[in-house]
Amino acid sequence: MAKEEVTVTVGGPGGNRELRISSSSRVLWPELGLTKLDLAQYLIDVGDSFLAGNGNRPLTLQRFSDSIEGEHFFSKNPPRGAPDFVRSVMVVYPSGRSHPQLVIDEIAAAVWAVQMNTVVFHPWASRAGNPDNPDQLRIDLDPQPGTGFEDAITAAQGLRSVLSEAGLESFIKTSGNRGLHVFCPIEPNHEFLEVRHAVIAAARELERRMPRTVTTAWWKEERGTRIFVDFNQANRDRTMAGAYSPRALPGATVSCPIGWDELERVTTTDFTITTVPQRLKASGDPWADMHAKPGTIDVLLQWWERDLAAGLGELPFPPDFPKMPGEPMRVQPSRARNKG
Known part of the structure; x- marks a missing residue:
């Protein structure tokens, strides 16, 4: 069993960072026995592809108090005490309110998010430099x-x-x-x-x-x-789970990019935090040139x-959006008929 607290070395543009993983033996996926440390190592292993899919975007973290079977909440702005390599960007929400949203620029920030009990990463469809216009x-x-x-x-x-x-x-x-x-x-x-x-x-x-x-x-x-x-x-x-983000599901599945030619011969359970690193090593990232x-x-x-x-x-x-121009009534059709 892993020690309760370990230090992992994470490479990045500024050199290596030493990051603490507390409660490293905490089991996140009970059916498989996969731990918080296993998740941190997964993100290190898929780092370049994970960053290509989720980096430089406003990001929401789905964080769990214990395992994936326990309570969870969504964290948008960087938690207090975030390291200096974790930044934020101001975004405007549907309500018109502005608020800072987390941005990940290097994989060490994703590993830090795991230390903060994150399992699922939800990136916006826009970049941090232009958050109002999706790319x-x-x-x-x-x-x-x-x-x-x-x-x-x-x-x-x-x-x-x-x-x-x-x-x-x-x-x-x-x-x-x-x-x-x-x-x-x-x-x-x-x-x-x-x-x-x-x-x-x-x-x-x-x-x-x-x-x-x-x-x-x-x-x-x-x-x-x-x-x-x-x-x-x-x-x-x-948002939806980002490319290469784990899911809080029993099989530790990953939201995994695939080629169109693979579509008819794969199942969603083929891609987990234990199988995706080797897949990337063997065949590369199907989304590598997405934005070319x-x-x-x-x-x-x-x-x-x-x-x-x-x-x-x-x-x-x-339902949480303000009423929008031209929008039909937000009434379930059967209820609308009954009222009529």
């Missing part, structure tokens, strides 16, 4: 009851075609759970609301082509046994305007 268009394909990973694969392949027609190159990763995340690198020329509209336009086009497979219905009672294209993940301050040639959302915004002209307007926002 990633993100779409979450969320299997509903009665559907699963194979259904998400079918939806992802259809979505890839839709995005390609809109002039965007797409990249894919497992969610670490049952779904898939599709990302497109974009020029950071549009604010979150416009990117959300682009996502809705792509989702509606996919729904038209695959009505029995996918849905854009926000209310669960209307989704049926289809894959929900979660357009609200494109909102400001809405960013696209634009111009075509998708044209589709949005086309759909508006056809009577398809705004869709509901999350």
Whole structure:
């Protein structure tokens, strides 16, 4: 068993840093016996790819009081006493309030976050230097009851075609759970609301082509046994587990980038904190060149305007958002009918 407190050496741009890991033998994943020290070592092993996916972005930490089976909370601003190599950036939340948000610039900061009992890392879709304008268009394909990973694969392949027609190159990763995340690198020329509209336009086009497979219905009672294209993940301050982030799930799965050619022969349980380091050593990072040639959302915004002209307007926002222009009533359809 590991000692209760150990020191790990983490390389970085400023040289080696010696970081303390207290309670290093604390078991985070009880089914596998994986510990806090195992998680710290995982992040060191995948450091370059983890930073490429999550570094230089406003970041939210999902922190646990004990194991993944215990209580957790989300931490956005750097906790008191953060080391000087952990910085923050001011961001504006949907409420209009501004607040500092954590930013990770080197893997030592991620290891420090593990010391602060972080398991899951949630990066924004924008960079720290331009937090209001995303440089990633993100779409979450969320299997509903009665559907699963194979259904998400079918939806992802259809979505890839839709995005390609809109002039965007797409990249894919497992969610670490049952779904898939599709990302497109974009020029950071549009604010979150416009990117959300682009996502809705792509989702509606996919729904038209695959009505029995996918849905854009926000209310669960209307989704049926289809894959929900979660357009609200494109909102400001809405995040999903980052690339190479562990998940707080029994199998210690990782939200792992994959190649499109791998999609039909993998399962989400293939990628864990014990298997991903060797995978990266053997085959490299499928997302290594993601931002080499960013696209634009111009075509998708044209589709949005086309759909508006056809009577398809705004869709509901999350319940904690202020009421938005053109938004329909935030009332569950069955309740609205009963009231009528």
